[in-house]
Amino acid sequence: MSAVSNHNQSKPGYTLAYSIALIFPAITIAGFAGVSLPAFGWFPALGFESFSLTPWQTLMTTPGLWEMVLTTLFVGLTATALSLLLTCIFAISCWQTRIWSITSKALAPLLAIPHSALAIGVLFLLAPSGLFSRLLAGPLDWARPPDVLSVNDPLGLSLIVTLVLKEAPFLCLMLMSAVSQTPVRRLVLAGRSLGYTTAQSWLKLAWPQIYPKIRLPVFIVLAFSLSVVDVSLIIGPNLPPLLPVQVLFWQQDPEASLYLLAAAGSLLLLGIVLTGAGMWLGAEAALKRYLRTWMTAGYRGHRNPVLVHAGRSTWIVMLFMALATLVVVSLWTVAWRWRFPNILPSVWSLKSWLDDFPRLIDPLMTTLVIAFASAVIGIVLSVMCLEFRPTHKPWKMRLMTAFFYLPLLLPQMTFLLGIQAFLVSFHWDGTLTAVIACHLLFVFPYCYLSLAGSWEQYDQRYSHVGKLLCGCPWKTFWQVKIPILLTPLMTTLALGIAVSTALYLPTLMAGAGRFETLTTEAVALATGGNRRLLALYALMQMLIPMLFFALALLTPKWSQLKHRKDSSVPASGRTPLYEP
């Protein structure tokens, strides 16, 4: 970190890094401007040229509005709190066990599954005619599926389950990297030597140091859960829908004046996200105050193996359920007849693969083109930022990083609607460039986040040696630094592809409906009646990112093989020259 090579200090380099850093927040903020004007009645592109409060008056008299707002808040906050709770349980009960190491390997592919595909899997599991109910049908003697609202329930409980299935692993991954930056072992050891149980030491010593490190991801999860559209379309409440979904419906309505309503609704959504964040901050402060006595009272705790096992089981059940979604989705792609209450298909067939797969090729190619382009551009921009960032001014660096997260911390629906207003006004909607640019808003921060750690851990002495030997910073960069960082670069590529594959709203809003990706098709099919075809799309959605993650995992092995022949350059950026 302290050793920064000379070319990194160049002025144009800074300017470049700053402009990249500014471009995305600028687009995001422009999106908010773009949505604010229509919300107050001004949208010349649709012929509304006077300011008024009519959109807000219409919004306030929408049937079921407050129900929508409250359910949205409830779902977002509950999903985030449960995910964090599960993460905490995981940390306490699984730390330094085999589950921890298994999880660390299983998380990347699990996270690669797009939200919508996971939602489809959960739908196949939890629906009244789903796999769980079929398993119960035998013992309970059910002739027809129970008439219960186990999915699309008005409170959004099934939506919460889906979100937790996806968000808890994400927070766990963040937790693991936070744990690796914290002397947890020493802290817990200290706690234990004072007579505290492991769990108590974790809660009282380690957690207070780790939580601040995963706080940003927690807020990302919160903003996402409060404004999610695609998962909510599949498994969320539909009468009334959650607010973000209703905003999408308004935006798509033929009545042009409803666009203004959509704009006002999306600003209300922004208000909800801010309120949610405020409530979260309030809860944090309250907990801190309330728990202070408990933290310092010296209670050592009792060893409670039942609780520890319960914690572990919860986590294993969760991993199992995520796996079960994959299984049930795969089964549906080869089922010809699979009526309730059969646990397995009664007639199997590869027909849906043979007949339906050709139709899937076009959306598959579109998905790959968009994903590849946005991931590669995202990586190039991230590398430029990392190479030229102002390392000697930590506050500037932090500010820059904070800017990157803006699109992740604010409701997608709100600023995408504004961006779409701009695109429509300039006739740029429906172009591939617009779609890729909108994807980049989300792909870039993840690429940056994923690469930043490896860039920091990179030992600058390799580059110094390289420059001494060849005298050229560029050559050194390409021939020394990039090969060493190849593994994180490949993982980031896979991550970028996974993020882009999962995106729904950006494709829809910027693509003018002309770009069909696996995700937009799967979400559209989720409201249709063909479970086999839906399963096929969901399975492809799951497989594509997993495939790239597998490739990324194989890269180090392959490059190690190659390098063993050529020279003895270490293939991973994670191995420093000397242990400190």
Place this chain on the structure above:
Amino acid sequence: MPLQKSLKKLITCACLLAVSAFSYANSWQETLQEARGQTVYMNAWGGSESVNDYLFWASHQLKDRYGIILRHVKVDNISTVVSRILAEKTAGRDTNGSVDLVWINGENFRAMKSNNLLFGPFANDLPNWRFIDPQDKPTTVMDFGEPTDGLEAPWGMAQLVFINDTETVPNPPDSVQELLAFSQKNPGLFTYPAPPDFIGTTFLKQALSELTPHPERLLQPVSEEDFDQVTQPLWNYLDKLHPNLWRSGRTFPTSATTMIPLLDDGELAISLTFNPNEVSAAINKGQLPDTMRTYVHSNGTIGNTHFLAIPYNSSAKAAAEVVINFLMSPEAQLHKADPKVWGDPTVLSTGKLDTAQAKAFQNQKLGIATLHPEELGTPRPEPDPSWVDALEKAWLQRYR
């Protein structure tokens, strides 16, 4: 003013007739030439695999025969496309629009027509228009009571049919009143898609037209004065029906196609669709058991025609015309009517076809669960399009 207008129309028509006789063949050749190489973005509902497959087939045919690339842009609700084109018009994008062909009818057609968003009149000039007989099928030129004026070309016929599982419901209800009695006896076995899904709305229209003492009133535009009076029987009916629906009416399916798996798993025993062949097709595709059948109420069910139209700012108007002409051809219509393909009844009149073609249509074997035209009976007319919006709003107000 109206006199002047119709006079103008008459003269235009006369001129067109005279001119078209000479230049008909020629101008169509020119259209074909211009169309070659163009890409047509067809925005059409994408919720049915049979329809998607059929358009996939059509795109291959069009490419081979006319060198046209047909791209099916799948849409959940076609009204979104109308709003897109309207947005383009207000934004001054009068050429190079994003949509070249739309699949519409009813309120969407009226919205496009009244906002001057349609290209044409073109439909009556298409070579295959000669197979259309408005005397035989009046809805091919009257869309929900709105004259099409050649701004849209008929593509297929639809009629509301109910679906019953003969295993659980051997004797299906014969009216909406009997449907209520059935639901009260067997709660949870019937539901309908939440309006504004068009089949959900069609169910409202069906129930209203069966229940209201003034069905003729529905053919007039809706008015605020008597809306409550005309629709009160409907709300009374629904208030009684809803507690006995699937999930006790606390939630509704989002579309009619969502109800297919529900039927398959026995969650529902009665459902509804707007395509008389859908059930046969679903049985063929392994999505439904072969105990499913369709039925209509003896007082008739609502029927209509669906159409194809070209937005005024399309960048591929010639190719769009060629596509529509192809989709109206006896060959394409026959393929579409095949129950194994889509099973959508043809808009062409057998009297206008040559004997071989007519025979092909007559000999086409209907699916196991498809009703014969005589069994379908005389369809009830669609209410004036203005009712759609009013009914949907009132429904949302009450039941959301």
